Amino acid sequence: MKLAIIFGARSFEHEISIVSAIALKKVLQCELTYIFCDNERNFYLIPTDQITSKRFSSGEYKKDKSLYLKNGGFFYKKMIGEELLNIDCVLNLIHGADGEDGKMSALFDFFGIPYIGPRLEASCISYNKLFTKLFAKEVGVNTLSYQLLLKESPEPIMIDFPMIIKPLRLGSSIGISIVKDKSELSYALDVAFEFDNAVLVEPFIKGIKEYNLAGAYSKEGFLFSIIEEPHKEEFLDFDKKYLDFSRTKRVNEAILPLAIQENIKNAFVKLYNPLFQGALIRCDFFVLDECVYLNEINPIPGSMANYLFDDFEKVIRSLSTSLPKSVEMPEQHYRYIHSIQSAKGK
Amino acid sequence: MKLAIIFGARSFEHEISIVSAIALKKVLQCELTYIFCDNERNFYLIPTDQITSKRFSSGEYKKDKSLYLKNGGFFYKKMIGEELLNIDCVLNLIHGADGEDGKMSALFDFFGIPYIGPRLEASCISYNKLFTKLFAKEVGVNTLSYQLLLKESPEPIMIDFPMIIKPLRLGSSIGISIVKDKSELSYALDVAFEFDNAVLVEPFIKGIKEYNLAGAYSKEGFLFSIIEEPHKEEFLDFDKKYLDFSRTKRVNEAILPLAIQENIKNAFVKLYNPLFQGALIRCDFFVLDECVYLNEINPIPGSMANYLFDDFEKVIRSLSTSLPKSVEMPEQHYRYIHSIQSAKGK
Numbered sequence: 001m002k003l004a005i006i007f008g009a010r011s012f013e014h015e016i017s018i019v020s021a022i023a024l025k026k027v028l029q030c031e032l033t034y035i036f037c038d039n040e041r042n043f044y045l046i047p048t049d050q051i052t053s054k055r056f057s058s059g060e061y062k063k064d065k066s067l068y069l070k071n072g073g074f075f076y077k078k079m080i081g082e083e084l085l086n087i088d089c090v091l092n093l094i095h096g097a098d099g100e101d102g103k104m105s106a107l108f109d110f111f112g113i114p115y116i117g118p119r120l121e122a123s124c125i126s127y128n129k130l131f132t133k134l135f136a137k138e139v140g141v142n143t144l145s146y147q148l149l150l151k152e153s154p155e156p157i158m159i160d161f162p163m164i165i166k167p168l169r170l171g172s173s174i175g176i177s178i179v180k181d182k183s184e185l186s187y188a189l190d191v192a193f194e195f196d197n198a199v200l201v202e203p204f205i206k207g208i209k210e211y212n213l214a215g216a217y218s219k220e221g222f223l224f225s226i227i228e229e230p231h232k233e234e235f236l237d238f239d240k241k242y243l244d245f246s247r248t249k250r251v252n253e254a255i256l257p258l259a260i261q262e263n264i265k266n267a268f269v270k271l272y273n274p275l276f277q278g279a280l281i282r283c284d285f286f287v288l289d290e291c292v293y294l295n296e297i298n299p300i301p302g303s304m305a306n307y308l309f310d311d312f313e314k315v316i317r318s319l320s321t322s323l324p325k326s327v328e329m330p331e332q333h334y335r336y337i338h339s340i341q342s343a344k345g346k
Numbered sequence: 347m348k349l350a351i352i353f354g355a356r357s358f359e360h361e362i363s364i365v366s367a368i369a370l371k372k373v374l375q376c377e378l379t380y381i382f383c384d385n386e387r388n389f390y391l392i393p394t395d396q397i398t399s400k401r402f403s404s405g406e407y408k409k410d411k412s413l414y415l416k417n418g419g420f421f422y423k424k425m426i427g428e429e430l431l432n433i434d435c436v437l438n439l440i441h442g443a444d445g446e447d448g449k450m451s452a453l454f455d456f457f458g459i460p461y462i463g464p465r466l467e468a469s470c471i472s473y474n475k476l477f478t479k480l481f482a483k484e485v486g487v488n489t490l491s492y493q494l495l496l497k498e499s500p501e502p503i504m505i506d507f508p509m510i511i512k513p514l515r516l517g518s519s520i521g522i523s524i525v526k527d528k529s530e531l532s533y534a535l536d537v538a539f540e541f542d543n544a545v546l547v548e549p550f551i552k553g554i555k556e557y558n559l560a561g562a563y564s565k566e567g568f569l570f571s572i573i574e575e576p577h578k579e580e581f582l583d584f585d586k587k588y589l590d591f592s593r594t595k596r597v598n599e600a601i602l603p604l605a606i607q608e609n610i611k612n613a614f615v616k617l618y619n620p621l622f623q624g625a626l627i628r629c630d631f632f633v634l635d636e637c638v639y640l641n642e643i644n645p646i647p648g649s650m651a652n653y654l655f656d657d658f659e660k661v662i663r664s665l666s667t668s669l670p671k672s673v674e675m676p677e678q679h680y681r682y683i684h685s686i687q688s689a690k691g692k
Binding site for chain 2: 010011012014015016018019038039040041042053054056057068069070071097098101102103105106107109110111112120121124125128130131134135137138150152195196197198274327329331332334335336337338340341
């Protein structure tokens with residue numbers, strides 16, 4: 001399997017995508033090709049043995065081979081003509097905007113490039129925290145109560161303190177605040193509205209248990225990770241999560257009653273199938289009074305949550321041969337136009 | 347205003363997009379550039395005076411200038427080097443897949459091209475009829491009851507006859523059947539499942555009134571069309587809708603009590619803002635017992651519903667200067683990577 005890892009892009013999470021990409025080099029044994037998308041959305045082919053964070057922060061990558069997108073894949077210029085980059089499949093490792101918001105999946109779908117990652121609809125549903133809630137409810141998975149606030153038309157908040165304020169569309173804890181009382185509210189809203197013109201308000205439940213489960217659906221059925229209880233203080237802020245993205249060490253399994261483990265897995269399956277086919281996702285759940293609630297869906301989790309799997313490479317291999325097919329579009333026969341033309345006699 | 351109209355693409359509605367594009371030439375006086383995306387997803391610059399359906403059905407367009415997408419816009423090759431196609435704004439006129447499913451908006455967003463049309467999230471919500479229902483409910487607009495059926499795991503239908511069966515993700519009545527009794531059901535499902543692996547079942551209410559309203563939000567506020575009562579038999583099938591896409595003649599306003607007109611407009615506003623900013627959409631409503639229900643949102647209506655507006659060109663001009671801005675992404679300073687590097691002493 002010739003796997004290309006695409007990372008970077010125009011996103012608040014550009015840097016943690018680089019960290020994720022470096023982490024994967026340590027855990028994957030297959031032939032890897034690295035495609036960096038810089039902040040200006042230019043693509044570069046980075047030599048796999050040159051994947052260091054400094055290459056990007058220093059701008060040195062700009063000396064690497066330029067790639068561009070065309071029908072059929074990534075291409076690069078040769079002395080005469082051009083050549084198609086020889087890969088079997090791209091792993092979308094762009095966190096946040098461009099990667100998780102659906103743009104990258106649209107590019108791959110449009111240009112006919114097989115990829116591991118959420119499809120366009122799955123991206124849209126998981127990237128927007130309101131849509132995630134509507135979708136979860138529809139498939140029968142609980143979420144916490146919420147209120148949507150728009151920057152342009154702010155309304156009084158109906159949720160009690162303490163509350164958690166989140167930009168509607170970002171990941172990695174960016175712009176998120178826990179608000180304990182009224183004195184902290186206006187600053188928290190200002191911060192969140194810096195990142196999005198809509199924010200979601202949820203009750204903050206102190207001491208609520210959080211459990212993460214990653215997985216993917218392949219021809220072999222569901223491939224689940226262990227269930228992890230992430231170690232966190234009140235919640236992980238960006239700096240701490242950032243370090244989290246570089247994780248490659250196996251973590252310990254959460255100790256949970258079997259029934260709750262089953263409920264978490266059932267909720268995962270309801271959310272995953274069929275919307276997230278083609279992706280390895282991590283769902284973060286809350287458990288309160290033995291009831292399971294979805295917190296969020298990470299359709300491109302930090303370092304692909306490799307540290308949660310017994311055999312991460314096997315999951316990626318299996319997924320790469322189980323990618324969903326889009327509906328077959330017939331060739332154009334111009335039946336309608338021909339019939340109009342003949343009706344008009346021209 | 348140098349407006350480019352993009353049409354065609356890999357879609358069951360490829361031909362009606364061509365018809366729409368031809369219709370717009372008749373109604374727009376501004377400088378028009380035509381970009382054709384063929385079934386293989388290659389782009390061509392079509393001379394504006396050569397826009398005839400035959401140019402596409404005959405394959406003659408392949409002699410026209412090739413265009414390709416890059417950062418900043420559409421480009422074409424010159425004897426030496428390349429040149430950026432000089433346009434102010436693209437009007438997305440690709441109906442169905444590629445155009446309305448979010449791919450085209452993702453391409454334009456990624457490559458930094460200003461465009462009239464639904465943004466990625468708006469496309470995703472309106473293209474998938476289930477997501478449309480969830481969204482409409484969330485913003486307080488009624489829809490008819492429904493049931494989702496998946497090809498892989500069919501369940502008994504709980505909706506009474508007569509019912510209407512629709513592929514989950516297509517427009518233009520393709521694959522839609524009215525099912526009067528059990529004898530017609532299995533064929534109708536087969537037809538719908540040919541176009542999508544999920545279908546939506548709704549009750550079919552004979553004689554229900556249907557009203558269409560188009561509009562856009564611009565700096566001048568909402569620009570509404572008249573409310574039209576479409577003339578239809580049981581419902582428009584693809585052939586009839588196809589002809590509908592070539593319409594350029596003004597239609598008559600529906601005769602409706604003021605209160606219902608207001609309710610229709612209020613529902614439109616709830617659905618439109620802020621999700622559909624940047625697009626001219628047509629919402630198709632049902633009215634039953636004086637209650638307004640959303641049937642569907644057409645984010646790229648046939649021939650842009652030009653025939654519903656008093657001054658269509660003015661709406662397009664106003665919209666083209668009111669396009670939504672995406673959140674400003676800062677330059678990359680590589681703060682985190684630098685801090686890790688200095689912590690590691692390298």
